[in-house]
Amino acid sequence: MKKRTALPLLLAGLLVAGGSQAADPYAKFKELFKPLPAIAPIPADNPQTEAKVELGKMLYFDARLSGDGTIACATCHNPALGFTDRIPRAIGHGAARGPRNSPTTLNAAFLTSQFWDGRAPTLEAQALGPLQANIEHNITLDKAIAVLKGFPEYQKRFAEVFGGKDPVTPDNLAKAIAAFERTLITPNSPFDRYLAGDESAISTQQKKGMKSFVEKGCVGCHNGPNFTDGNFYAIKVPGSTDEGRYTVTKKESDKHAFRTQTLRNVALTYPYFNNGSVWKLDEAVKIMGKEMLKTDLSKDEVDDLVAFLHGLTGEMPKFTIPALP
Amino acid sequence: MKKRTALPLLLAGLLVAGGSQAADPYAKFKELFKPLPAIAPIPADNPQTEAKVELGKMLYFDARLSGDGTIACATCHNPALGFTDRIPRAIGHGAARGPRNSPTTLNAAFLTSQFWDGRAPTLEAQALGPLQANIEHNITLDKAIAVLKGFPEYQKRFAEVFGGKDPVTPDNLAKAIAAFERTLITPNSPFDRYLAGDESAISTQQKKGMKSFVEKGCVGCHNGPNFTDGNFYAIKVPGSTDEGRYTVTKKESDKHAFRTQTLRNVALTYPYFNNGSVWKLDEAVKIMGKEMLKTDLSKDEVDDLVAFLHGLTGEMPKFTIPALP
Ligand code: HEC
Ligand code: HEC
Ligand code: HEC
Ligand code: HEC
Ligand SMILES: [Ca+2]
Ligand SMILES: [Ca+2]
The missing domain is CATH 1.10.760.10 (Cytochrome c-like domain)
Structure with a gap:
């Protein structure tokens, strides 16, 4: 079912196509993303009321x-x-x-x-x-x-x-x-508003970050509306000895593998990684480049990616604190 | 300043007066109470903004x-x-x-x-x-x-x-x-609405409870808008060895003395007493009768008092959970 996969092919394909969009240099990158739906999928045996x-x-x-x-x-x-x-x-x-x-x-x-x-x-x-x-x-x-x-x-x-x-x-x-x-959904982030057509919802730096996110290969794993492909990848984040997915499947290939994390609201969910070993988003991004893509991201690339990720903070669910019996 | 006091005199005085209120048998008891203000006192050196x-x-x-x-x-x-x-x-x-x-x-x-x-x-x-x-x-x-x-x-x-x-x-x-x-105020309880003139805001049983609350002497300590005189009284609640006010004043008379608790929202603030030793409001009321008034309250009296106390649950403050940085 879930397994360690090579970087998806969709990426390579899409970067080759779409050469004639001179008007908007970001259009072909934008196409790769999907907005977060305002409603979560509801299973048939547990309807919402x-x-x-x-x-x-x-x-x-x-x-x-x-x-x-x-x-x-x-x-x-x-x-x-x-x-x-x-x-x-x-x-x-x-x-x-x-x-x-x-x-x-x-x-x-x-x-x-x-x-x-x-x-x-x-x-x-x-x-x-x-x-x-x-x-x-x-x-x-x-x-x-x-x-x-x-x-x-x-x-x-x-x-x-x-x-x-x-x-x-x-x-x-x-x-x-x-x-x-299922009500804890955060739609309408700046990035979602950008996807919906509001060009000014994110800054140029954030658009550059989106471009890097595609070109560098982040989108190979962090894709779909929730920025995760649901697959498991071996990674050794700083200080981790956790065997991860291996503890579930006992497959050697799953040793130290973790599910791709959502990047929705990632500016709010520090510290990062399965053991919370990294406090700063720029450092987490740098580690991802190194560990997952064997790339040393430049300071500018990291800054742009971080700016982009800040655009993924959506509207928080609104509710009153319940009065318990 | 604060000290162990005898039961206030106001009580005796008021029960003698007011004999001619045949129309409403509860009027003279009602007079002894004050509604909870919707705004708390604000100190001059810390204005609200x-x-x-x-x-x-x-x-x-x-x-x-x-x-x-x-x-x-x-x-x-x-x-x-x-x-x-x-x-x-x-x-x-x-x-x-x-x-x-x-x-x-x-x-x-x-x-x-x-x-x-x-x-x-x-x-x-x-x-x-x-x-x-x-x-x-x-x-x-x-x-x-x-x-x-x-x-x-x-x-x-x-x-x-x-x-x-x-x-x-x-x-x-x-x-x-x-x-x-200072915004955590709970006005407009059923009892406050009754004090404001809405006769139907509390039940007849609750009115009887109010009467007992006065006649038995509870109001001697639990008085004023917040149902506390602010004074300290020696009491040994079940299981307590706490020296209470004595730890502050080192006065022998303050041994095991505690400030009269507010009874506002008391239906919500179980378990009761300084050591939380009592889970049920009827039991707490019985203990109060015995310890503070040397009276064995009857089952009916306790039930009426409990009903009355349930009428002191006010409107909860409404606010959204803050989004912290
Ligand atoms: C003491 C802390 C703690 C409490 C209490 C707690 N959680 Fe968690 N929760 C965690 C941790 C840690 C994980 C990750 C565990 C793991 O992956 O092995 C987790 C994982 C989850 C996940 C999976 C999310 C994901 O991204 O995979 C959900 C959903 C969740 N918790 C909901 C709940 C619910 C519902 C409750 C109450 C019934 C609850 N949690 C109570 C700490 C807690
Ligand atoms: C091969 C798959 C893969 C690629 C490529 C990848 N990631 Fe990840 N990402 C993961 C996995 C798996 C985790 C969870 C790691 C862990 O905590 O053990 C993760 C976690 C993260 C986190 C931490 C999230 C959190 O809440 O803890 C950030 C931030 C992140 N990735 C950003 C990026 C960026 C930016 C890129 C590109 C530079 C990238 N990722 C490339 C799979 C990938
Ligand atoms: C671990 C539990 C705990 C935490 C955390 C806590 N309190 Fe308390 N609070 C108590 C206890 C127990 C008392 C009574 C202590 C005593 O009388 O010696 C108390 C007493 C109070 C009182 C006095 C109320 C009265 O009726 O006399 C106020 C006001 C209060 N706390 C506010 C706060 C605020 C503000 C904070 C955070 C800065 C806080 N508390 C954190 C447990 C806690
Ligand atoms: C002589 C003063 C005095 C009298 C009279 C008195 N009380 Fe109290 N009351 C107190 C004090 C002091 C406390 C706090 C005791 C403690 O927890 O140590 C208290 C606590 C309570 C509590 C528990 C509140 C809580 O949140 O823990 C209830 C309920 C209560 N009183 C109801 C009554 C009723 C009903 C009467 C009359 C039958 C009454 N009291 C008579 C002083 C008094
Ligand atoms: Ca985290
Ligand atoms: Ca309590």
């Missing part, structure tokens, strides 16, 4: 779903911090530090697999992982369900959303959280 | 103001949880559990002293305490100021709000947070 999203939002913020009552999804995927925690590696239950950086939940709804190593196929499958992880929420599913059942308001809301005789189940808990996460 | 409140909100939510980058004011005074953490005793830096329950920051702007033992006179004086406490944020003020200075956006906002050559100071940090806290 307003009540389900509201319930999911409550669960996302509810710290009682943890061993000591202090850790919620929003602790590590904090709306104030770009839906991350902005520390190198997550700190969870008992102040234990985990091995990996907390990725943003923004636009996770567009990913074709979840976690740095892609071990969960969907948001629904993902959601129950952190609850049980002992360095994250550190609670058993039985305990989590018992906590929820202790609140008549949760009982009522699960019944309204899911119906059935015993609606407070792990499955429905995961569905509600996933439904909320 | 929109930009200051916005800056204070950012600081309130900013977990980088802590030793390991995970603990903000909003962690323990969490807007989703009635601006508390809803655990018995606060858990802070390094997952250490402190000795006391986190009180709500809602309406703290109306208090005449801060902390269970009243050791801080104002919100400004209070704010720097938790930052430095090693079981809370666990950061030095020097470090906190250095963190803030690391963000050009904070530099800019402090300069805009406070002016001067070096505006990022502990003093201004405290002022901004206090200004934000």
Whole structure:
């Protein structure tokens, strides 16, 4: 399914074509990109409803779903911090530090697999992982369900959303959280407005950065509306010993391989890489050039790329903090 | 200044007067209460401005103001949880559990002293305490100021709000947070609407509860718009060994004395008492009767009092989660 691939051929093809666009030197590069849809794909077995999203939002913020009552999804995927925690590696239950950086939940709804190593196929499958992880929420599913059942308001809301005789189940808990996460979409970034025809939405430096992003080969992996091809590539970021995708597949070729990260809102999701070892975006870009493309990017190229990446910060989802029972 | 007092005389006086109100049996009790103002008192040396409140909100939510980058004011005074953490005793830096329950920051702007033992006179004086406490944020003020200075956006906002050559100071940090806290006011509770003339805003049971609240003597300590006289009273709540006010004054009469708690939003601020030892409001009320008034309240009296207290939940402050730099 997912595997280490050579740089896609689309790139080479497109750079050869499109020679006659003298009027706009950036048009042929622009064509390679897709705007972020305002709505995430919705699976058939978990349709969005307003009540389900509201319930999911409550669960996302509810710290009682943890061993000591202090850790919620929003602790590590904090709306104030770009839906991350902005520390190198997550700190969870008992102040234990985990091995990996907390990725943003923004636009996770567009990913074709979840976690740095892609071990969960969907948001629904993902959601129950952190609850049980002992360095994250550190609670058993039985305990989590018992906590929820202790609140008549949760009982009522699960019944309204899911119906059935015993609606407070792990499955429905995961569905509600996933439904909320599908609202965490950030459309209308300056770059999306540029793609939609507003030439002045990004600066000339940003357009140059877009050109470098294509010509240097970044777009070979960071492509599609969410700037990730969903594939896994071996990389040794500074300080990392993490075996990555290998821990899931046990294939030698997956050793130290990680899923291409989204670059949407990347200006907000520092520090960078699977172990959060790099604080500055320019440094992360330089490392990408070196590690993934065997290129030493010049200072100007890095600056242009960073400017371009800043144009990928979209409109944050707007919601009020839920009042929990 | 603050001291252990006998039950105020106002109570006895008022119950004797007002005998001719046959039309409304609750009128004379109602007269004893004051609605919560929609605006908190503002000190002359820290005027409210929109930009200051916005800056204070950012600081309130900013977990980088802590030793390991995970603990903000909003962690323990969490807007989703009635601006508390809803655990018995606060858990802070390094997952250490402190000795006391986190009180709500809602309406703290109306208090005449801060902390269970009243050791801080104002919100400004209070704010720097938790930052430095090693079981809370666990950061030095020097470090906190250095963190803030690391963000050009904070530099800019402090300069805009406070002016001067070096505006990022502990003093201004405290002022901004206090200004934000002064917006955490919850007016228009059902009981306030009743006081304003809407007879149907609370039920007959709640009116009976109000009557008991006066007749039994609760109002002797829980009075004024914020339902606290600001005085300190010795009490041994279950499991407590805390010496309370004594740790501040070293007066024998202040041993185990705590400031009368606000009862505004008390339905949201469980668990109760200085050590969070009691989860249920009916139990807390029963204990109050026994400990403070040497009375065994009947089941009906307790139920009415609890119904009354539920009427003190006001409108929550509305704000969007800040986007931190
Ligand atoms: C203690 C910190 C912490 C908590 C609490 C936490 N997460 Fe995470 N989250 C992480 C880390 C770290 C990863 C990456 C783990 C990995 O790749 O092995 C992650 C990965 C994810 C991903 C995958 C995103 C991607 O880009 O692959 C999603 C979605 C997610 N979390 C949602 C949630 C939800 C929903 C909850 C609550 C039920 C939650 N998280 C609780 C730290 C946390
Ligand atoms: C061969 C695939 C590939 C190419 C080419 C590539 N990347 Fe990446 N990129 C990845 C993978 C995989 C990661 C995740 C690495 C990790 O954290 O372990 C990543 C991570 C990043 C990050 C960090 C994101 C974060 O949130 O941590 C940035 C920034 C980035 N890439 C930018 C670029 C730029 C700019 C280029 C071109 C100069 C580029 N990438 C080329 C695959 C690629
Ligand atoms: C780790 C948990 C924790 C953190 C973080 C925390 N607090 Fe508190 N807060 C408490 C506890 C516990 C008390 C009561 C302490 C006492 O009485 O000795 C308290 C007391 C207060 C009070 C007094 C309220 C009253 O009723 O007397 C205010 C106001 C307050 N905190 C605001 C803040 C602000 C502002 C911040 C951030 C700068 C903050 N707190 C950070 C737990 C916390
Ligand atoms: C002599 C003063 C006094 C009287 C009378 C009194 N209280 Fe209290 N009340 C206090 C003090 C002091 C506290 C804080 C105790 C602690 O936590 O250590 C408190 C706490 C409470 C709490 C818990 C609040 C919280 O958030 O933890 C409730 C509920 C309460 N009182 C209700 C009542 C009711 C109802 C009555 C009458 C039946 C009453 N009180 C009578 C002084 C008094
Ligand atoms: Ca990151
Ligand atoms: Ca409490």
